[in-house]
Amino acid sequence: MSSVEPARAGVIHDLGYQRYTGPRLGRRYATLSLYTHSLRTAFGLGRSGKAKVFPWLVVGLVFAVAIVAVVVRSQTNVVFISYLQYPDTVGVPVLLFLAVVAPELVCRDLRAHVLPLYFSRPIARPDYALAKLVAMVSAVWLLLAGPQLLILLGGIFAQTGGWRGGWHEFTDFLGGVAYSGITAVVYASVAVLVASLASRRALAAAAIVGTFLVTAPVVGVLSIVGGSLRELAPVLNPVTLVGGVKRYLFHTKVGLDLGIYGPMYVAVALALVIVCTTLLLARYRKAGA
Amino acid sequence: MNLTIAWITARALLGRKRVLLLLPFPVLVVGLTLIAHALRPDAADQWGPVIVDGLGLGVLLPVTALIVGTAVLGAEIEDGTILHILAKPLPRREIVLAKLVVSAGIIGTVAAVPMFVAGTVAQSARFGLALAVACFVAALAYAALFLALSLLTRRPVLIGLAYVLLWEGLLGNLLASTRELSIHQYAVTLASRIAQTQLLHNHVGLPVAIVMSAVFLVGGTVLAVNRLSSFAVTGETS
Numbered sequence: 140m141s142s143v144e145p146a147r148a149g150v151i152h153d154l155g156y157q158r159y160t161g162p163r164l165g166r167r168y169a170t171l172s173l174y175t176h177s178l179r180t181a182f183g184l185g186r187s188g189k190a191k192v193f194p195w196l197v198v199g200l201v202f203a204v205a206i207v208a209v210v211v212r213s214q215t216n217v218v219f220i221s222y223l224q225y226p227d228t229v230g231v232p233v234l235l236f237l238a239v240v241a242p243e244l245v246c247r248d249l250r251a252h253v254l255p256l257y258f259s260r261p262i263a264r265p266d267y268a269l270a271k272l273v274a275m276v277s278a279v280w281l282l283l284a285g286p287q288l289l290i291l292l293g294g295i296f297a298q299t300g301g302w303r304g305g306w307h308e309f310t311d312f313l314g315g316v317a318y319s320g321i322t323a324v325v326y327a328s329v330a331v332l333v334a335s336l337a338s339r340r341a342l343a344a345a346a347i348v349g350t351f352l353v354t355a356p357v358v359g360v361l362s363i364v365g366g367s368l369r370e371l372a373p374v375l376n377p378v379t380l381v382g383g384v385k386r387y388l389f390h391t392k393v394g395l396d397l398g399i400y401g402p403m404y405v406a407v408a409l410a411l412v413i414v415c416t417t418l419l420l421a422r423y424r425k426a427g428a
Numbered sequence: 429m430n431l432t433i434a435w436i437t438a439r440a441l442l443g444r445k446r447v448l449l450l451l452p453f454p455v456l457v458v459g460l461t462l463i464a465h466a467l468r469p470d471a472a473d474q475w476g477p478v479i480v481d482g483l484g485l486g487v488l489l490p491v492t493a494l495i496v497g498t499a500v501l502g503a504e505i506e507d508g509t510i511l512h513i514l515a516k517p518l519p520r521r522e523i524v525l526a527k528l529v530v531s532a533g534i535i536g537t538v539a540a541v542p543m544f545v546a547g548t549v550a551q552s553a554r555f556g557l558a559l560a561v562a563c564f565v566a567a568l569a570y571a572a573l574f575l576a577l578s579l580l581t582r583r584p585v586l587i588g589l590a591y592v593l594l595w596e597g598l599l600g601n602l603l604a605s606t607r608e609l610s611i612h613q614y615a616v617t618l619a620s621r622i623a624q625t626q627l628l629h630n631h632v633g634l635p636v637a638i639v640m641s642a643v644f645l646v647g648g649t650v651l652a653v654n655r656l657s658s659f660a661v662t663g664e665t666s
Contacts (some may be wrong), residue, residue, distance in 0.1 A: 189582075202592075231593050231600075342449075345589070353488075354492065355487075359482060360460050360464050361463075361477050363474045364464050
C-alpha cells in the first residue's frame with residue numbers, strides 16, 4: 140500500500156486482542172473429529188433432510204431384509220438367511236450405499252478446493268485420507284452388522300435350545316460380524332479410492348458402481364472358458380473375492396469352488412486393501428495443493 | 429434441434445481426454461469376447477449370455493447411459509453454466525432436443541459397436557446387428573429418462589443408479605412383473621426378436637417393448653421440455 144501517504148497513516152490502537160494460550164488439542168483430536176464428522180456425514184446426520192434420503196433408504200432396505208429373515212425363521216423354524224449369508228444377500232443395497240456415501244465423503248472437499256483449509260490445521264495429509272477411509276469402513280460395517288444384531292435377537296428368542304442354543308447363536312453372529320468387517324474393509328477401500336480419483340460426485344458414483352458391476356461378468360466368462368481359471372477368476376471381482384475369503388476362513392459349505400487356491404484369496408484381498416490404501420495416500424499427497 | 433448446442437454438448441462430453449473415460453467398458457466387452465472365443469469357441473452358448481446380457485445390455489448400456497445421459501444437462505446445471513444457454517433466445521425444446529440427440533447418439537455408439545462385435549463373434553452378424561439396433565433404441569429411452577431426471581432432481585445419478593440397480597437389477601429378478609417397466613428388458617426383447625437366438629431370453633412381449641420404449645422417449649422428452657421451460661436456478665443446498 141505505497142499509495143497511502145505517511146502523514147495520513149493512522150495509529151493502530153491496542154484493542155486488547157489476546158492470543159489463545161489455553162491447551163491445544165492437537166493432531167489426534169483433529170483426526171478423530173474428522174472421523175466422527177465423516178461417519179455422521181455418511182448417514183446424513185447433522186445435515187439437511189435431502190442428504191438423509193439415500194443413506195436411510197439403504198438402511199431401510201437392509202433392515203427390511205433382516206426383518207424378513209427373522210419372520211421367516213420364527214414361522215417356519217428354518218434358518219432363512221444365516222449370518223454369513225447376510226452380507227452377500229444385501230449386496231445390491233450395499234453397492235448403492237457405497238455409490239452414495241464414498242463420493243459424499245471425499246468428492247465435496249476436492250471439488251470445493253477446501254483441502255488447504257484442512258491442512259492448515261495440525262492434521263496431516265495421510266491423516267485426512269485415513270480418517271475418510273476408516274469412516275467409510277465403519278459406515279459399511281455398521282450397515283452390515285446392525286441388521287445382524289436384529290437377526291441375532293430374533294434368532295435367540297426363536298431357537299428352542301435354551302441357553303446353550305442361545306450361545307451357539309451368538310458365536311454364529313460373531314462370525315457374521317467378522318465377515319462383515321472383512322467385506323467392509325475391501326469394499327470401502329475400493330470405493331474411496333475410485334471416488335477420490337473422480338472429483339465430480341456424479342461421475343464418482345457411476346464409476347464405483349461400474350467397477351463392481353463390470354468385473355462380475357468378467358468373472359463369469361473367465362470361469363466358463365477355462366480349467367483352473369474357474370477357481371482363479373473370482374479374485375477379479377470384490378464381491379466374489381470376499382466370497383472366496385469367507386469360503387476359506389469360515390469353511391462354509393456352499394458358494395465358490397476354490398480348489399487349492401483358498402489362501403490365495405486371503406492374500407489377494409489383503410493385497411487389494413494395501414494397494415488401494417497406498418494409492419489413496421499417494422492421491423492425497425498432492426491433491427488440492 | 430440446434431447444431432451449436434449439440435456441438436457444445438458433444439465437445440463437453442468428448443473433448444480432450446474425457447472421451448477416454450468412455451473407452452474402458454467397450455474395450456472390455458470386445459476383449460473379453462475375443463478371449464472367450466479364442467479359448468472356447470464351442471461354448472458360445474455358455475459365455476454368450478454372460479457377455480451379451482450380463483455385461484453388455486445389463487452393465488455397459490445402463491452405466492454408459494447413466495454417465496452420459498445425466499452429464500449432458502446435469503453437469504451444466506451443477507456448474508451453473510446452464511445460465512449461458514438459457515439466456516439465449518432459443519426455444520427450450522430446441523435445447524432439450526439437441527441434448528437428447530447428442531446423448532442418445534453417444535450412448536448408442538459406445539454400446540452398439542462393442543455389442544455388434546460381441547454378437548457377431550458369439551453367433552452371427554445378424555445377431556450383432558440386432559444387438560446394435562436394440563442398443564440404439566434403448567439408448568434413446570435411457571437418454572430421455574436420465575435427461576428428465578437431471579431436471580427433476582439435484583441428484584440424478586443416484587436416482588438413476590437406484591433405478592438401474594434396484595429396479596432393473598434386484599426387483600427384476602425377484603418380482604417378475606417389474607420387468608414390464610425395465611428398459612433393459614425392452615432391449616433384450618428387441619434383440620431376440622430381430623435375430624433368432626438361444627443367448628437371450630425375453631420376458632416381455634415385442635409390442636410392449638416397442639410401445640414402452642416410445643413412451644419412455646416421448647414422456648421423458650416432454651417432461652424435460654416442460655421442466656426446462658420453467659427452470660429455476662438455485663444454489664447447492666445440502
